[in-house]
Amino acid sequence: MTDPITDDDILRLARLAGLDLPPAYRTELIEAYGHVHAMVARLPGGRPHGDEPAHVFVPTVFQPKRP
């Protein structure tokens, strides 16, 4: 079991994402992240190893059009 994420953890993650926010927005970020964290935690995991990650590169899209 992992420890619950703290406000300091969230601010550190934000800095890693390049978000060095003014103090006025830090509370906003911490609250918003709480909702996002809960939402993401509900996503079903346990996918098979070979599962397509849903970002398919389709080479024919880049083929030159024939006249």
Next chain:
Amino acid sequence: MSELAFLTIAEASRLIAQRKLSPVELTEAYLARIDALDSRLDSFVTLTAERARAEAKQAEAAIMSAGSRGRLHGIPYCLKDIFDTAGIRTTAMSKLLADNVPTRDSACQEKLVAAGGILLGKNATWEFAHGGPSWDILFPPARNPWDRTCSPAGSSSGSAAAVAAGFAPATLGSDTGGSIRGPAAACGIAGLKPTYGLVSRRGVLPNCFSHDHAGPLAWTAEDVAILLQAIAGHDAEDPASADVPIPDYASALTGDVEGLAIGVPARWLEDEMPLSAPTRAAFEAALDVFRGLGANVRPVTLPPLQQFDDCKRTIAVVELFTIHGKDLRTRPELFGASLRYRIIAGGLVRAEEYLLAMRLRTDLARSLQSVLSTVDLLMLPTSEPAGKLAPVPPASLFTRPSFTTPFNVGGNPALSICSGFNDAKLPFSLQIVGRLFDDATVLRAGDAYEKATPWRSMRPVL
């Protein structure tokens, strides 16, 4: 003047083609009404009156000399202020784009110009079509013409309010989780989220690339079909654009729905987001209309609503951050508080989590198409009637279930139409969902319902 302003596109185009109505006269009727009444609704953020007058004169001259070249020739329209318009500011209601004047039209605008339409102006939206309503952005939010203390919903708020108020017969909006259908529902008009890929988003400011749709709003399903005809079609400059045949949508409006199988996602409406008693009654009455027209109605089971919401919102928060990350890092104060709250945590979502959501999307889309292989259409309310126009806790974006988002996840065509009025004279709504690229059947059902019911004869009084 009001009589002209309340003509449908179908009626006006018939009169124009017969040379019984001049595009100049029609345009002046709308401009006069906007001038007199839009201060009560704030549905426009930019008015292009002189351009409209010039285009109307050109259309009149062309029609007088060579006849009408189509059903939108000489018809005024407006655009949500996220569609690029060359030489006309496109702000997305954001201070970040206060001075943004595109040099090229969006693909949709190019098509409406080519069809002979007359641009009246640009409509209010929520900031970047996502966060709102807001009072700390470039313009005030639009209001609902049925009750100006009520919300027109969002994010195509000004577009829907303008059509309902008789300021324009046609407009285009965008829909990433319900932003065409929600405002159409709140304002008692028709709004279609077409099948994903049917209408080009080139030149439309993005909200969430993988779920964004552009589409029409108008007073009737028939008018929506006329607009869709003009804007549907493949565009190599939109990577999600589908290269598919485009049917004649207007000729599909036969009024015949006999034998259609209609599925109702009963568990959503009874357990997951139970309807209020009046909305339930209006929905049952709408289903009775379809039964009376010969359709068969039966319950169907879809995946839980929350899975659709979690999937779309996880993808959206990441894609929104990708679009706005640079500005969030350097000038966060220029965002409205509502939008900033909704996207600021997107940079903290891990790539693995985004891909989990994308994989879930594939599963949910498959499930939706599987159910739609057993019925022709799904029906459910678009939303409850409009609530008061007031600040909404931004956290609600993450917590409030939605009847519209599942069809952005699946990409299916979904139409909202008016299905009556409550005791406060606010519209009820019916959402009609179809199979991928079967927008024609969705419109056929919407048109048949409208013609079988009296709701299209009622207009708001401003």
